[in-house]
Amino acid sequence: MKTITVIDTFAFFFRAYFALPPLKNSEGFPTGLLTGFVNFIHQLQKDHATDYIVFAMDSEGPTFRKEIYPEYKANRPAPPEDLMQQLPVAIRWVEMMGFANLSKARYEADDVIATLTKCGKEQGIVAKIVSSDKDLYQLLDDDRVYIYDWVKKKAVDEKGCLEKFGVHPRDFVDFQALIGDSSDNVPGVPGIGPKTASKLINEFHTLENLYAHIEEAGTPRIRKLLIEHEEQAFLSRELVRLVDDVFDSCALEEYAFEDRNYLAALKEEFEKYEMRQALRWASQEGSGRAASAKASQAEEPAASAVSAPAPFEAVLLESEEKLEAVFSQIPEEAVVAFDTETTGLDTRSAKMVGFSFAFEEEKAYYVPVAHSYLGVGPQVSLEAAKKAIEKLMRHRIVGQNLKFDLSLLYSHLEMEPIEPEADTMILAWLLDPGSRVGLDILAQKFLGYQMKSFKETVKKGEDFSSVALEEAAFYAAEDAWATRQLYFRLTELFKKGGLEHLLKEAKEVEFPFINVLIAMERLGIRVDTKHLRSLKEELSAELARLTQEIHTLAGTEFNIKSTQQLGNVLFGTLGLKGGKKTKTGYSTNESVLRNLIGEHPIVEKILEYREHQKMLSTYVDPLLKLAEKDPEGRIHTTFVQTGTATGRLASKDPNLQNIPVRSELGRRVRRAFVAQEGFRLASIDYSQIELRLLAHFSGDAALREAFEKGEDIHMATAIKLFGPEEAAAKRNFAKSINFGLLYGMGSRKLADELGITTKEAKEIIEAYFAAFPTVRSYLEQIQQQAKEQGYVETLLRRRRVFDYEGASGMMKAAILREAVNTVFQGSAADLIKLAMLDIDTMIREEGLEARMLLQIHDELIFEIPEAQAEETAARFRHTMEHIYPLEVPLKCSVSLGGSWDELK
Incomplete structure (x- = not known):
């Protein structure tokens, strides 16, 4: 799991x-x-790797x-x-090293x-707070x-809080x-x-509950x-x-902790x-972070210990004659690295400004095509x-994120698809799927080489076409x-680490998969704009x-x-009970509102308002x-092949894997995704694939038998756990535990x-393991x-x-969950x-008119000519069900429809 380290700067x-002792210079x-500050940065780079870092000020x-209580922190x-003499120097150093230092008027570090921590949690990122502040x-x-x-x-976790103060963090x-x-002059x-x-x-958990039961609270x-100090307690x-x-908002990627010597x-x-x-540490090459990376799972030396490669010569090829002269020197079997420079990141609209290539150890070439500036x-x-x-x-073409470059060539130069030799981004991801795989980071990590950044090269507000040819080269x-x-x-590294099987997987699966994704992205999926406009009008009217x-x-x-304003209305004007006041007012999040359902008819209306507003602003x-x-009314997502540590595809700009399905409004959004005229949409979805994999891997006889007989696995589990009489009523219990x-x-x-x-839950879990030993x-x-090998x-x-081994106690528990997942x-x-x-392959080789449009985790969505829809979908289903020999049968469900909402 990724980590953000947030430093409580002044406290630190x-x-x-x-x-430390009172050290001084001459x-x-x-x-x-x-x-102390330098020791911390050095140690962080060496031993405590993090993905993001921020200094909070x-x-x-x-x-x-202070506005609420003028005496706040008055007695400090x-x-x-001599501390105050060093503070401005230390803060200047934070900026010189390029770390983010964040503050906000009227707020404290x-x-x-708290804001960055919440951000991290929402994005599945672990937060490490460097501080000793009990607040x-x-x-x-x-x-x-x-x-x-x-x-x-x-490290302090929830247990540490309980041991030190006797209360859980949620009650702190x-x-x-x-x-x-007393240190902040908070009266209590x-x-x-x-x-x-x-x-x-x-006993009471909250002040509200404590004062509601004041007669039961302790001694007289x-x-x-x-009672005497109630107002003071709430203050x-x-x-x-x-x-x-x-x-x-907080874009954590802006705070990346790079693998360099800060x-x-x-x-x-x-x-x-x-x-x-x-000074000695500052003069060392590399940062030391890569030394802890398990790059090869073998005796391979740390990547950061590798000496920097020899400098290379950048050659500008601004004429066809020069280009031809170099091309005549490229050996037929040469490994050629290829990259494009463009005006933007959308390959359907961006233009190629130039391209670069390298086939030698100490030279690389740039060919300018469409730079446009005066002179x-x-x-x-x-x-x-x-x-x-x-x-x-x-x-033999290699590249970094070749999906982008090839998509550009296929779209704008109308080139036929090629089979690349390798993609370094994918190779690095296969080596360590949880690590960052940008070219700058990989060059520093594996080559000990610091690359020139895009920000240094392209002025803000401009694109690559405005860069001078020599600098661009x-x-x-x-x-x-x-x-x-x-x-x-x-x-x-793969070969020395005994990981040749991953090179084989890359060659046979991951690299060919690039072209599959390019085709899906270029096709997109059609949207009924009339339906969306109508839905927008309806949602707007409903909101009014x-x-x-x-x-x-x-x-x-x-x-x-x-x-x-909403909090003041609910808990002030209307006097609803249960309001929890924060520094910025009463909390009105969804859980608070749901707890108020039935207290006043306004609550249900507000929840309905929020659902309509979210549907309009987030989706419609x-x-x-x-x-x-x-031009064709189609929406084109971008699939990210290296976006998850598990290997699942991610979807962005827009994320089409996250279109809501359970609510009626969500289904109406899905209704806008439609088949092209004369076609049908087909959904083919793996049924309970992860449970089937559990049966395959574990070899559990009871699980295998249930799948082989085609039984309802959740009902079969419920029967084993609760008996035939209670099974139907408790099928959902069984599904949750499965x-x-x-x-x-x-x-x-x-x-x-x-x-x-919790006791009942423990008993159910034990019964489950007894039923499936x-x-x-x-x-x-x-x-x-x-634990033992450091990978799954x-x-x-x-x-x-x-x-x-290097994880904290709480991180170890998370690692074990992630390993199973x-x-x-x-x-x-x-x-x-x-x-x-x-x-x-079937579509291409047989010239089928069917199109693969989307992958939603365990589901594929196709667009197939109406006359062939059932037959073609059945063939695709057969392929999916027989793609790999498991110990239990793979099963898929198929549904056809004119819109995404009709697919079940």
């Missing part, structure tokens, strides 16, 4: 200052804090907490002078941390959020409201200490204190509760402050470029040169109606989209805009899902492999690598890829 600097300038000026003593304990969430004390080298804000915080309830507070909070003395909670939405930017600073050890020199014509590229494609040639070097380096009804029920007009408006841009076990569901989550006690041993076997494998032996979800991804390749 203070901690570093007090943790001029008497203090350097203890700076030394307090804002200048008063915060909203002035920090030591802790609020920035952040409210954010702890096992497997997803933990606090790391750099000085003590200790209310606990703090009672005990206050005088006379109530941590032991009393934890006892009260563990405690009750008296609580204190408002002060300590963190805000988690200080930014409208300290190198500070060499002159280290000389100035006489920090000799830091631009000679270039090669598009026709000559096309002929040259066609010649290049006869060689270096940038583009560097891409081709680095790609070729990477190809040989990665291939070497609901707005009027909500205002009438509220007795006042207000902005329904404003959570602050964006889809309509995209469809109206296309799928839950594959995703690491424990007793607590099963209890929440089924609405039963070999399942437990197989799942434990997967986890043991992740899918059906086609694709690997997912885990650093179990990867085997089944990854193997299902293997099967559907194989099926797509075979079906694509």
Whole structure:
């Protein structure tokens, strides 16, 4: 799982200052804090790899907490002078190294941390908070959020919170409201200490519940204190509760922690402050992070230890004569790296500006085609470029993200599809599916080479066509040169690591799959724009109606989209009970509103309003805009082959794997996706594929028998767990556990899902393993492999690598869940890829008019001529069901319809 490290900047600097001796340089300038900071960065690069990193800062000026309570943080003593001397230097260093440092007016660093943590959780990214501030304990969430004390080298999780304060993180804000915080001058309830507070909070959980049952709360003395200071308790909670939405959005990819030596930017600073050890670290090549990567699963030396390759020469070929002269030197069997430069990232609309290639160790070439700026020199014509590229494609072509380049060539140069030799992005992904696979990152990681960035080359607001030819030649040639070097380096790692089977999988599955995806992206799927316009009008009218009804029920007009105004109406004007006030107002999220259903008719109207608004803004408006841009009214998604660690395809711009299906409004959106005139849409969906894989891998006799007999697997499970009499009523219980076990569901989550006690959930899980005895041993076997060998494998032996040994306690639990999930979800991804390749071959070789349009995880959607729809769909179904020999039969369901909504 990916990780974001968020540093509580000032708290960290203070901690570093007090943790180290009062060091000074020869001029008497203090350097203890700076030394601690540099040690941390060096250690982070060496031992604590992260995917993203952010320094959270307090804002200048008063915060909203000061506005609420002017005495907030009023009693803080002035920090030591030598600490204050070092602070601006340390902050400058953060900027010099290129790290993101975020702050927001009126908010504190802790609020920035809470926002980034929430962002990470929503994106499945683990958050590591570098701090020792107890205020952040409210954010702890096992497997997803933990606090790391750099000085003590200790991670704090939910258990640590319970051990230290006696309360769970989810109750920590209310606990703090009672005990206050003398360092921040948060008053709390005088006379109530941590032991009393934890006892009260563990019993009542919230201040609202505590005061609602005040007569039952502790001793008469405690009750008296609580009653006397009730207002103070609620004020204190408002002060300590963190805000988690200080930014409208947070693009975490902007905060990527790159595999480079960040300290190198500070060499002159280290000389100035006489920090000799830091200077040695700054002068080292590489960052040390790659040393911990399990690149080859063998005795292969760390990638970062490899010496940087010799410099290369970038050659500009601005005439056909020069181009022909170089082409005559390319050996027939040469491995040629190829790359294009374009005006944009959409291959259907972007234009090719030029192309680069490399077939030698120390040279790479750039051919300009369509640079356009005042005074631009000679270039090669598009026709000559096309002929040259066609010649290049006869060689063994390698590239980085070749799907983009080939799609561009097929669309604009009308070239026939080629079978590439390799794609370095896919090779790197196969080596470690959880790692980042951008060319800059791979060059640094495996070649020890720092590439020139796109931002350095292309001015903001311009595209590559405005770049001067000489500068463009270096940038583009560097891409081709680095790609070729990477190809040989990665291939070497596979071979030395005993991973030749992955090279075979790449050659037979992943590389041919590139052309399948290109074809699907180019085809797109047709959208009924008339239906979408009608739906937009209807949703807009419904929103206007609901707005009027909500205002009438509220007795006042207000902005329904404003959570602050809505909260004031619900809990202030209307006086509904159960409102939880945050720093920015009352919470009005979906769970809060659903708990209020039945309290007032306005609640149901607001939920209905939100559903309509989401459907309009998230789906109808964006889809309509995209469809109206296309001459044929088709929407074209982009499939990402390396977008998940399990191997599943991802879809983006737009994400067509996420169109809602369960709600009536969601189905009406799906109704807009239609077949072309004279065609039918066909859906072929693998039935319970992951459970069938469980039966195949585990060898469990009971599971296999149920599948071989074609039984309802969930009913068969229910009979085994609850007996024939209760089975029908408890089929959903069986379904939850059947799928839950594959995703690491424990007793607590099963209890929440089924609405039963944890004890009952544990009993059901035990009964399940008793009924299917070999399942437990197989799942434990997967986890043991992740622990001992550091990886698990899918059906086609694709690997997912885990650093179990170096993980924290909570991360280890997450790794074990991910390991199990990867085997089944990854193997299902293997099967559907194989099926797509075979079906694509059938379509091409037989000249079928059928088109493969979409892949939605275990489902394929086709567009087939109406007269042949049933027969062709049956053939595709047969291919999918016989694509790979499993110990249990693969089964698919088929449905035909005029629209996506009609497909069942």
